[in-house]
Amino acid sequence: MLRSCAVRLRTLRVLRDPPGVARPWRSFSSEEVTLEDQALPKPSWNKDIRFLFDQFMKKCEDGSWERLMSTKEDLISQARLFTRSFEDGMGFEYVMFYNEDEKRMVCLFQGGPYLQGAPGFAHGGSLAAMMDETFSKTAYLAGEGLFTLSLNLRFKNLIPVGSLAVLNVEVEKIEDQKIYISCTAQSRDQQTIYAKSSAVFLQLQLEEDSSL
Amino acid sequence: MLRSCAVRLRTLRVLRDPPGVARPWRSFSSEEVTLEDQALPKPSWNKDIRFLFDQFMKKCEDGSWERLMSTKEDLISQARLFTRSFEDGMGFEYVMFYNEDEKRMVCLFQGGPYLQGAPGFAHGGSLAAMMDETFSKTAYLAGEGLFTLSLNLRFKNLIPVGSLAVLNVEVEKIEDQKIYISCTAQSRDQQTIYAKSSAVFLQLQLEEDSSL
Numbered sequence: 001m002l003r004s005c006a007v008r009l010r011t012l013r014v015l016r017d018p019p020g021v022a023r024p025w026r027s028f029s030s031e032e033v034t035l036e037d038q039a040l041p042k043p044s045w046n047k048d049i050r051f052l053f054d055q056f057m058k059k060c061e062d063g064s065w066e067r068l069m070s071t072k073e074d075l076i077s078q079a080r081l082f083t084r085s086f087e088d089g090m091g092f093e094y095v096m097f098y099n100e101d102e103k104r105m106v107c108l109f110q111g112g113p114y115l116q117g118a119p120g121f122a123h124g125g126s127l128a129a130m131m132d133e134t135f136s137k138t139a140y141l142a143g144e145g146l147f148t149l150s151l152n153l154r155f156k157n158l159i160p161v162g163s164l165a166v167l168n169v170e171v172e173k174i175e176d177q178k179i180y181i182s183c184t185a186q187s188r189d190q191q192t193i194y195a196k197s198s199a200v201f202l203q204l205q206l207e208e209d210s211s212l
Numbered sequence: 213m214l215r216s217c218a219v220r221l222r223t224l225r226v227l228r229d230p231p232g233v234a235r236p237w238r239s240f241s242s243e244e245v246t247l248e249d250q251a252l253p254k255p256s257w258n259k260d261i262r263f264l265f266d267q268f269m270k271k272c273e274d275g276s277w278e279r280l281m282s283t284k285e286d287l288i289s290q291a292r293l294f295t296r297s298f299e300d301g302m303g304f305e306y307v308m309f310y311n312e313d314e315k316r317m318v319c320l321f322q323g324g325p326y327l328q329g330a331p332g333f334a335h336g337g338s339l340a341a342m343m344d345e346t347f348s349k350t351a352y353l354a355g356e357g358l359f360t361l362s363l364n365l366r367f368k369n370l371i372p373v374g375s376l377a378v379l380n381v382e383v384e385k386i387e388d389q390k391i392y393i394s395c396t397a398q399s400r401d402q403q404t405i406y407a408k409s410s411a412v413f414l415q416l417q418l419e420e421d422s423s424l
Contacts, residue, residue, distance in 0.1 A: 078325060079373060082335035085326035091297070113290065114297035117348075123294035124348075124360045125341025132337035136329075148336045152364045161291060 035071040039096065044089025048164035048188045049110045056097040056106065068096040068137060083133045090114040092130060096137060103142045107134040107167040109185075111159060121158040127165070127185065127195055128153055134167050135181050135199040142171045145179040145201030153197040164188050177203040247283035251308065256301025260376035260400045261322045268309040268318065280308040280349060295345045302326040304342060310353055317350040319379040321397075323371060333370040339377070339397065339407055340365055346379050347393050347411040354383045357391040357413030365409040376400050389415040 041050055059065040072084040083092045093110040109130050117123030132151055139145025159165050165185045172180040179201040185194040253262055271277040284296040295304045305322040321342050329335030344363055351357025371377050377397045384392040391413040397406040 079328040079331075080326045082327045082329060082338050085298070085303070085328075114292045115294045116291040116297075117294060117345075118358075119291075123341065123344070124363065125337075125344035126294050128340040128344060128363060129335065129337025132335070132340060133329075136336075146330075147370075148367050150364070150366045151336065151340060152362070154362045155360050158359075 037069045038084050039070040042088050049108045052108050065097045065099045086114055098141055103171040105138040105169040109165045113161050116161055122161055124155055131183055131197050134169055138169050138181055139179045139201035143174045143179045144203050146204045147202045149200045149202050151199045153195055155195045156193045159194050165194050249281045250296050251282040254300050261320045264320050277309045277311045298326055315354045315383040317381040319346040321377045325373050328373055334373055336367055343395055343409050346381055350381050350393055351391045351413035355386045355391045356415050358416045359414045361412045361414050363411045365407055367407045368405045371406050377406050
C-alpha cells in the first residue's frame with residue numbers, strides 16, 4: 001500500500017525534485033490550476049498569530065527561514081487536505097515556517113470552534129492531527145520522510161478554542177531510513193505547555209527514482 | 213485548567229449521573245433543545261459500515277451492547293464537536309457500540325474526502341483524532357476518565373478514503389486514578405491492520421461531587 005501511495009504522489013509530481021529543493025505543496029503553485037495559498041493572514045486570525053507571523057516573515061528575509069505555502073485541494077479529486085478542510089476561521093488556522101540549516105519547523109496554530117472537544121477547548125485529536133501534519137512536512141523537508149510510523153503525545157494543558165498554540169518541531173536524528181522528530185506545543189508567552197510529542201517517519205526510496 | 217474544564221462539563225450536566233449510568237452524550241437527548249443524533253445510518257454510509265451497524269444493533273437487543281448517541285452541537289456556544297463538525301459524508305462518519313460488562317468499545321469509522329492526507333488516503337491525524345474520541349468515550353464509561361494524559365499510535369497501513377475502519381477498544385486496567393486503554397484499527401475482513409494505539413486517561417474527582 002505504501003508503494004501505491006508513493007505512485008500516486010509521483011503522479012502529483014511531489015517526488016520529482018531533488019532533495020533540498022522538493023516542496024510538495026510548493027509545486028502546486030506552478031501548476032496550471034490556480035490554487036489559493038491558505039497560509040496567509042485572514043480576518044479570523046487573532047492578534048497572537050498575526051504578531052508571530054510578522055516576526056517570522058522578518059526572519060524569512062535573510063533566507064534562514066521560509067514560509068510554507070499550503071493549499072486545500074487535491075489536484076486529482078475533489079478531496080481536501082484534512083487540516084485545510086474547514087471554512088476560514090472555523091477549524092485549523094495555521095502557517096508553518098521552516099529553517100533548513102537547523103532542520104527546525106515552527107507551526108503557528110489557532111484552533112477554531114469546530115475543533116472543540118471539552119466545552120471551550122480544542123479536541124486533543126485536533127492537536128494530534130496538527131502535530132502529525134507539521135511532522136510530515138518537517139520529515140519530508142529534512143529527509144524525504146513520507147510515512148508516519150509512530151506518533152506519541154503527552155498532553156499537559158488544554159488549549160482554549162481560538163487561542164494560539166506555537167508548535168516547535170526539531171529533527172532529533174536520521175538513522176536506518178527513519179527520521180526521529182519531536183515537538184513542544186506551548187502558548188505564545190511560553191508559560192503554558194500544551195503538549196509534547198514525538199514521531200518516527202519512514203524514508204521511502206523508490207526503485208523508479210533512477211529513471212527520472 | 214482541568215478544574216475549569218470540569219466545571220464547564222458540570223454545567224452541561226455530564227458529571228451529575230452516578231457511575232455506570234452517566235452518559236454525557238445521552239443526557240443531551242433529554243435536554244429541552246432538540247439535538248439530532250448523528251450516529252445513525254445515512255445515504256453516505258457504505259455497505260461495510262451498514263452491514264456491521266446492523267450486526268451490532270442485533271447485539272444490542274439483549275442489552276449486552278449499546279449504541280452511543282452522538283450530536284454535533286455544544287449547548288453553550290455555536291461550537292461543534294470536532295469529530296462531528298463536517299457535512300454528512302465528507303468527514304468523520306462513525307458510530308460507537310459499548311459493552312459494559314467487558315468494558316469494550318467498537319467504533320465503526322468511515323473517513324470521507326475531507327479527511328485526506330496522502331492522495332486517496334485518510335490523514336494519519338484523522339485516525340488519531342477518531343481514536344482519541346473513541347478512547348475518551350470509553351474512559352468515561354469505564355471509569356469516569358475525563359482527560360487524555362497520553363496517546364500513542366503505531367501506523368501499519370494507510371486507510372483508503374471512503375472505506376471502513378473498525379476500531380476495537382479495550383480497557384487494560386484502572387490503577388492510581390488512571391485508565392489504560394488500547395485499540396486496534398482494522399479492515400472489516402480483519403485482514404489489514406491500519407494502526408494500533410494506546411492511551412492513558414485521568415480520572416477526575418471533583419470536591420463538589422459530595423454536594424450533588
